[in-house]
Amino acid sequence: MDIEVVNPATGAVIGTVVAGTPADVDTAVAAAVAAFPAWSATSVDERVGVVRRIAEGLVERTAELAATMTAEMGTPLTFATKVQVPNPVGIANGVADVLEQGYFDGEEIGNSLVLREPIGVVAAITPWNFPLQQMVAKIVPALAAGNTVVLKPSELAPLTADLLASIVTASGVPEGVFSLVHGTGPVVGEALVSHPDVDMVSFTGSTKAGRRVSALAAETVKRVALELGGKSACVVLDDADLGRAVKIGVANAFMNNGQACSAWTRLLVPADRHDEALGLAVAAAAKYRPADPSDPTTRIGPAVSAAQRDRVVGYIRTGVEEGATLALGGPDAPLDQGSYVAPTVFGGVTTDMTIAREEIFGPVLSVMPYTDEDDAVRIANATIYGLAGAVFSADPDRALAVAKRLRAGQVDVNGGMFNTSAPFGGYRQSGNGREFGRFGLDEFCEVKSIQR
Structure with missing residues (x-):
């Protein structure tokens, strides 16, 4: 056969x-x-x-x-x-x-x-x-x-x-x-x-x-x-350059059409800057326009299959049903042919929502508010997974201290580069x-x- x-x-x-x-x-x-x-x-x-x-x-x-x-x-x-x-x-x-x-x-x-x-x-x-x-x-x-x-x-x-x-x-x-x-x-x-x-x-x-x-x-x-699998968190601390952190966070979440086990699919931001962060995320995500992946200018292509597309769309619908704020994208197909998913950003996501707990494996980002540093760590670790994560802060020592508290196999600090000689794997x-x-x-x- x-x-x-x-x-x-x-x-x-x-x-x-x-x-x-x-x-x-x-x-x-x-x-x-x-x-x-x-x-x-x-x-x-x-x-x-x-x-x-x-x-x-x-x-x-x-x-x-x-x-x-x-x-x-x-x-x-x-x-x-x-x-x-x-x-x-x-x-x-x-x-x-x-x-x-x-x-x-x-x-x-x-x-x-x-x-x-x-x-x-x-x-x-x-x-x-x-x-x-x-x-x-x-x-x-x-x-x-x-x-x-x-x-x-x-x-x-x-x-x-x-x-x-x-x-x-x-x-x-x-x-x-x-x-x-x-x-x-x-x-x-x-x-x-x-x-x-x-x-x-x-x-x-x-x-x-x-x-x-x-x-x-x-x-x-x-x-x-x-x-x-993974459900990795990108923790943006209150002293970080929010614009830079969100831009890098969106790029990571959407890399490889959102089909990466180590993608930072949860963006954790200070509660009093949630709306600002959501706006920045939407602006950054809007630049990822689904298109022919063989075109060198394309930043995001299709899901690997129709079945995978349908799975991701199902999660998007669940996010809406459970009360998350759909800020960009949604379940509708962005193109007439192919297994494409619209790059999607949710705001106001809480730890009890399905889109915050389960691996979606598509271009879907959840923006989640936290109250203080301890709360951010708690939310980041509130998952059955532990593959990757990120921390952004104006203070490298503070970022490192938070990175050490994350229960994940690899954590990037302030956009640290991927290292093919460093150990890769999860908790x-x-x-x-x-x-x-x-x-x-x-x-x-x-x-x-x-x-x-």
Whole structure:
């Protein structure tokens, strides 16, 4: 059976891939098991070479990769070119840097030699919203650590996976070290997670799906790394430059068409400046006009699919029904064709509202008032998630102090830049484990102590 790939901006079918089966998973895992002894015994220098060649391949094929992601999942072409490809390049080179700095040299603790060793066969299950980044964030450190990998990409963004597979193959990995199996989560994903010869599962996706992965993997006591949902808060303190903070906050909330697990979808502002902040947010959001994502001037494209569009629109309707102030946008389609959602801003949002509690995964921003700093922290932490957050203040020390109080895996202070070598991951139901750099490598290694 074929899986059709649909351009969400037009509804046109732009390609197909063959849907895998449990038998295909068995074949790929068997090849990975067979290839593991030789690959795990390769030198660090050899594996560094493979990682560097993958990074070089990504750079060389930037235009093709960016255009493919734009076509199959609707990310704006400029965002794909400036973020969706460069971030994976930085991730790959960051992993190579860590290896070259002696990551596998071992450590002496008393009479013990402590070593890091590969886990074995890794199943990497990746999402559609940052397809290349999340594939690279799993495949590269897993291979660098000496593991073999079977990848199951999202069926909504499989063409990007095919391009990456060709780059990985060209990097010089032996047969069986890396395999790609297309398919759906319930068929291919669950077969991988349940497979007795898979030693680790690294999964990025929804919290609901992550719970299912954890339950299935527990049957064979696999290691599981999960990067799941988020409901991140951008806390604007009373001494901050409100205009700058709101502008950056809106840009973050709407990046990648609002389809980012780490997006700051809750904008927390002083209650006495709520209306001013709402006006600023509306003015900033109004500049994000839905349009053809392949146009380099487009800042926001469609939702990845009609189903995702309908899900987001449902949340917008719920926000209105529960009493939030609809300040911009709404449930009506902004264009005649495609899976577009109107960029939407709500004001007067409270913690009991659905739009303040659940991950929407679309261009929807909730402006929420707070009374004082402690109240802001309380609201920010009033969530089952804990992936990301932000703090803005004229006083960097004050901002840092508040950032430390937020229960989240990464917090940006005054617009701090994304770092592809710093650990990325969440607290609570945003998952467990970390990606990128040294901390990402740790996820794919066993630790052995040898007493002498």
